[in-house]
Amino acid sequence: MKKAEATRLTILEKAFELIYMQGYQTTSIDDIIATTKVTKGAFYYHFKNKDEMGLSIINDLLKPTLAGSFIGPLQTDADPLTAIYNLMHNLLMENEFLKVEYGCPAANLTHEMTSWNADFNKALNELTRQWIDAMIDLIERGKTDGLIRKDVNARQATMFVMSGYWGIRNFGKLERSKEVYLPYLNELKNYLETLR
Amino acid sequence: MKKAEATRLTILEKAFELIYMQGYQTTSIDDIIATTKVTKGAFYYHFKNKDEMGLSIINDLLKPTLAGSFIGPLQTDADPLTAIYNLMHNLLMENEFLKVEYGCPAANLTHEMTSWNADFNKALNELTRQWIDAMIDLIERGKTDGLIRKDVNARQATMFVMSGYWGIRNFGKLERSKEVYLPYLNELKNYLETLR
DNA sequence: GCAAAAACATACTACTTAGTATGTTTTTGC
DNA sequence: GCAAAAACATACTAAGTAGTATGTTTTTGC
Numbered sequence: 001m002k003k004a005e006a007t008r009l010t011i012l013e014k015a016f017e018l019i020y021m022q023g024y025q026t027t028s029i030d031d032i033i034a035t036t037k038v039t040k041g042a043f044y045y046h047f048k049n050k051d052e053m054g055l056s057i058i059n060d061l062l063k064p065t066l067a068g069s070f071i072g073p074l075q076t077d078a079d080p081l082t083a084i085y086n087l088m089h090n091l092l093m094e095n096e097f098l099k100v101e102y103g104c105p106a107a108n109l110t111h112e113m114t115s116w117n118a119d120f121n122k123a124l125n126e127l128t129r130q131w132i133d134a135m136i137d138l139i140e141r142g143k144t145d146g147l148i149r150k151d152v153n154a155r156q157a158t159m160f161v162m163s164g165y166w167g168i169r170n171f172g173k174l175e176r177s178k179e180v181y182l183p184y185l186n187e188l189k190n191y192l193e194t195l196r
Numbered sequence: 197m198k199k200a201e202a203t204r205l206t207i208l209e210k211a212f213e214l215i216y217m218q219g220y221q222t223t224s225i226d227d228i229i230a231t232t233k234v235t236k237g238a239f240y241y242h243f244k245n246k247d248e249m250g251l252s253i254i255n256d257l258l259k260p261t262l263a264g265s266f267i268g269p270l271q272t273d274a275d276p277l278t279a280i281y282n283l284m285h286n287l288l289m290e291n292e293f294l295k296v297e298y299g300c301p302a303a304n305l306t307h308e309m310t311s312w313n314a315d316f317n318k319a320l321n322e323l324t325r326q327w328i329d330a331m332i333d334l335i336e337r338g339k340t341d342g343l344i345r346k347d348v349n350a351r352q353a354t355m356f357v358m359s360g361y362w363g364i365r366n367f368g369k370l371e372r373s374k375e376v377y378l379p380y381l382n383e384l385k386n387y388l389e390t391l392r
Numbered sequence: 393g394c395a396a397a398a399a400c401a402t403a404c405t406a407c408t409t410a411g412t413a414t415g416t417t418t419t420t421g422c
Numbered sequence: 423g424c425a426a427a428a429a430c431a432t433a434c435t436a437a438g439t440a441g442t443a444t445g446t447t448t449t450t451g452c
Contacts, residue, residue, distance in 0.1 A: 003419085004429060023308065025221050028409065040411085042430045050410065101311065107366055111307040112219065114369045115297065125370055153383070159364070159376065160383035166366050167359030170303055173310045174321055180355065187349070187356035194390045199449085200399060225440065235401045236441085242399090246440070 008046045011036050016057050020105050024054060024112050051117060054109075058123040062105060066127060069095065074134040080142035081192040084135065088165060088188060092172075092181040101176045104169040132158055139195075152195050164188060204242045207232050212253050216301050220250060220308050247313060250305075254319040258301060262323060265291065270330040276338035277388040280331065284361060284384060288368075288377040297372045300365040328354055335391075348391050360384060 014036045018027045029050055033043055047053040073087045091098065098104065106127055113120040135158040142148035168184040210232045214223045225246055229239055243249040269283045287294065294300065302323055309316040331354040338344035364380040 007429085021311065023221070023311075025219070026312075029411085030409075039431045041415090041432075044411075045429060103307065107363075108307060110366050110370050111299065111304060114372070115217065115219075116222075121370065121372075128367075128370065153379070156379040156383040156386075159367070159379045160360060160387065163361075163363030163367060163380055164356060164359045165363065167303075167361065167363030168355070170306055170362050170366075171324075171355070171359060174306050174317065174324065176310070176317075183349070183352040183355045184359055187352040190352075191356065191387055191390070194387070203399085224438075226438080237401045237445090238399070240441075 004046075007038055007042060011038055011043060011046060011053070012057055012061055015053060016061055016105070019054075019057070020102050020108070024109065051119070054113075054117075055119055055123055058109070058120070058127060063127060063130075066106075066131060070131050071134040074138045076138075080138045080145075080147055081195060083138065084161065085185075085189055085192055088161075089185055091165070092168070092185065093178060100172040100178050100181070103173045104166060107166045107169055128162075132162060135161065148195050157195060160191075161188070200242075203234055203238060207234055207239060207242060207249070208253055208257055211249060212257055212301070215250075215253070216298050216304070220305065247315070250309075250313075251315055251319055254305070254316070254323060259323060259326075262302075262327060266327050267330040270334045272334075276334045276341075276343055277391060279334065280357065281381075281385055281388055284357075285381055287361070288364070288381065289374060296368040296374050296377070299369045300362060303362045303365055324358075328358060331357065344391050353391060356387075357384070 011032065015027070015032045018031060018035065022031075029040070029043060033040055043053075047056065069091070070087070073083060073090070076083050102108070106124060109120065110124050110128075114124070132155075136154045139148055139152065139154040139157055143150055143152065143154070164184065168181060171180045171184075172178065174180075207228065211223070211228045214227060214231065218227075225236070225239060228234075229236055239249075243252065265287070266283070269279060269286070272279050298304070302320060305316065306320050306324075310320070328351075332350045335344055335348065335350040335353055339346055339348065339350070360380065364377060367376045367380075368374065370376075
């Protein structure tokens with residue numbers, strides 16, 4: 001049962017790419033099987049329907065990625081505020097999988113799917129909650145270490161930073177250039193310094 | 197030519213509502229003519245195709261609204277930082293047309309349309325640029341009035357605040373409750389105070 | 393009051409969509 | 423090696439989609 005798992009994975013990976021570029025609703029199953037060169041029979045053998053595949057993309061692809069690229073850098077012994085800034089700078093300016101014109105995959109799916117599918121909503125909620133909690137933990141650690149002011153509200157500050165990230169990703173889609181990221185990053189640095 | 201203009205306007209208004217709730221791609225023309233009780237012949241008399249109607253929504257409906265609810269409050273003689281906070285608080289917590297579960301119309305359209313339609317991109321770019329410029333002007337005025345520090349970069353600060361707004365609107369769609377707005381607004385207030 | 397244009401109405405088309413029915417091939421356990 | 427199940431392939435369906443063709447009604451200018 002090795003090859004079967006491989007086709008399932010290629011479906012997920014190629015479908016994710018298409019959805020990341022085109023959106024979920026506008027990516028058809030015919031589209032997916034055309035680029036994967038997998039037949040419709042194979043597709044529906046692995047997934048009950050389109051939505052089940054979509055959920056698998058979130059749970060089987062995005063969640064592991066989140067743990068690696070988004071949460072890992074927050075679980076560090078380094079200076080918390082520097083770690084947060086570096087994470088954002090890395091995600092926005094250096095990450096090779098995220099393209100400025102396509103924005104943030106999780107934010108895109110949230111925008112498109114929350115009204116339609118409760119399961120998507122739940123999965124995306126779990127996904128973001130993990131990231132949020134990781135940042136909250138880091139800020140709390142910074143407070144106990146004396147690197148962040150005690151009167152800083154960790155959840156508040158986290159929501160503020162995360163909102164900025166999702167928002168600037170959307171501005172990136174609009175401008176189609178990483179240039180817009182720069183003023184955001186500069187001011188993020190200014191803001192983070194005020195938390196010391 | 198009064199009644200004709202009225203039908204055109206009802207099409208735009210009802211279509212906007214549907215698109216705001218459901219998204220652009222997933223709102224069909226049959227959907228629109230069903231809720232407006234306008235026939236397909238009437239629809240295609242007023243609009244060449246679906247995209248032309250979409251553009252008219254941005255240019256004929258959203259732009260005037262933006263001027264009123266979004267830009268007007270920034271053209272004030274009051275304290276700039278208080279004005280910015282009050283605007284955001286009003287938009288997020290009090291505005292009766294914007295629903296937490298549907299997010300920000302302009303942000304939604306940006307998410308959905310930028311990759312597909314260059315005209316949409318241009319129209320949305322103009323729309324947001326107007327709002328951005330208004331906030332930049334207000335911050336600059338605050339600097340000359342001595343209400344904001346001279347070393348504050350107006351464009352940077354504006355992009356930071358606007359990103360946060362678009363981002364928290366998306367978190368609202370995810371959580372489906374204005375509760376998420378509160379930590380954001382609190383921290384926004386903290387941030388704005390650091391600009392004095 | 394009446395022709396012409398504007399405004400609207402109805403029936404249809406060509407295409408795309410998610411999903412199914414019914415196959416064939418490949419792998420697996422014994 | 424071979425039956426049974428897993429994995430894949432092909433052809434189809436029913437419902438929806440944007441848009442068109444061809445009307446009829448209403449408004450407008452004179």
